[in-house]
Amino acid sequence: xxxxxxxxxxxxxxxxxxxxxxxxxxxxxxxxxxxxxxxxxxxxxxxxxxxxxxxxxxxxxxxxxxxxxxxxxxxxxxxxxxxxxxxxxxxxxxxxxxxxxxxxxxxxxxxxxxxxx
Amino acid sequence: xxxxxxxxxxxxxxxxxxxxxxxxxxxxxxxxxxxxxxxxxxxxxxxxxxxxxxxxxxxxxxxxxxxxxxxxxxxxxxxxxxxxxxxxxxxxxxxxxxxxxxxxxxxxxx
Numbered sequence: 001x002x003x004x005x006x007x008x009x010x011x012x013x014x015x016x017x018x019x020x021x022x023x024x025x026x027x028x029x030x031x032x033x034x035x036x037x038x039x040x041x042x043x044x045x046x047x048x049x050x051x052x053x054x055x056x057x058x059x060x061x062x063x064x065x066x067x068x069x070x071x072x073x074x075x076x077x078x079x080x081x082x083x084x085x086x087x088x089x090x091x092x093x094x095x096x097x098x099x100x101x102x103x104x105x106x107x108x109x110x111x112x113x114x115x116x117x
Numbered sequence: 118x119x120x121x122x123x124x125x126x127x128x129x130x131x132x133x134x135x136x137x138x139x140x141x142x143x144x145x146x147x148x149x150x151x152x153x154x155x156x157x158x159x160x161x162x163x164x165x166x167x168x169x170x171x172x173x174x175x176x177x178x179x180x181x182x183x184x185x186x187x188x189x190x191x192x193x194x195x196x197x198x199x200x201x202x203x204x205x206x207x208x209x210x211x212x213x214x215x216x217x218x219x220x221x222x223x224x225x226x227x
Contacts, residue, residue: 004159033214042219043160043204056214090159105150106215108159 002026004109006091012115018079021112025072025093031055032074033106034066037088046089049074050096078114086116119209121218128224129195137190137221139205150215151179151190152204160204163190192223200225 005024025032034046045058049068066076092106122140129135148167152160166181178191202220209216
């Protein structure tokens with residue numbers, strides 16, 4: 001079974017631009033979560049999607065948005081990029097059969113390394 | 118919300134035993150996870166504890182004390198390949214995904 005796939009692997013953008021990152025979860029997994037990872041802050045939760053609906057949202061500005069498609073694939077978008085958005089963006093999927101993500105094991109993709117210049 | 122604390126860095130010798138501690142807030146607790154992340158790679162699941170006590174899985178064991186809001190990951194017979202970051206994680210209150218600690222970077226030296 002293929003793992004979680006994230007594209008692109010690396011991305012370089014300049015301040016003010018926008019970016020879209022893509023995530024394909026493990027087949028059959030219905031929940032997709034996004035995390036931002038930086039050396040100083042560790043993994044910070046961005047948002048979670050389940051059945052095409054945003055179920056949870058972290059404490060990030062509105063420049064960060066996402067969506068999930070009917071095949072569970074997900075995208076996240078960051079508009080008006082800032083230098084501080086440089087980070088590794090990780091996507092994780094889980095099976096979540098009961099619709100309760102609290103004790104679900106997450107399967108992570110390798111991430112998209114975003115550099116904002 | 119959930120607040121998870123773990124040491125930033127640890128160093129240990131090949132063949133030795135190391136214990137990585139993690140503390141968390143107990144309110145609304147629903148299980149604690151440990152993940153391993155090698156540099157430049159995805160975090161991978163190591164263990165999940167929901168009941169008190171020690172769970173052993175080969176060279177790795179994880180312990181939980183719910184009353185103390187405390188967990189540790191025990192790595193035995195350390196190998197160079199164990200050099201990685203170890204992330205402690207627990208759900209926030211309510212039906213929310215995992216909150217991660219900042220990770221403990223373990224360096225195994227010869």
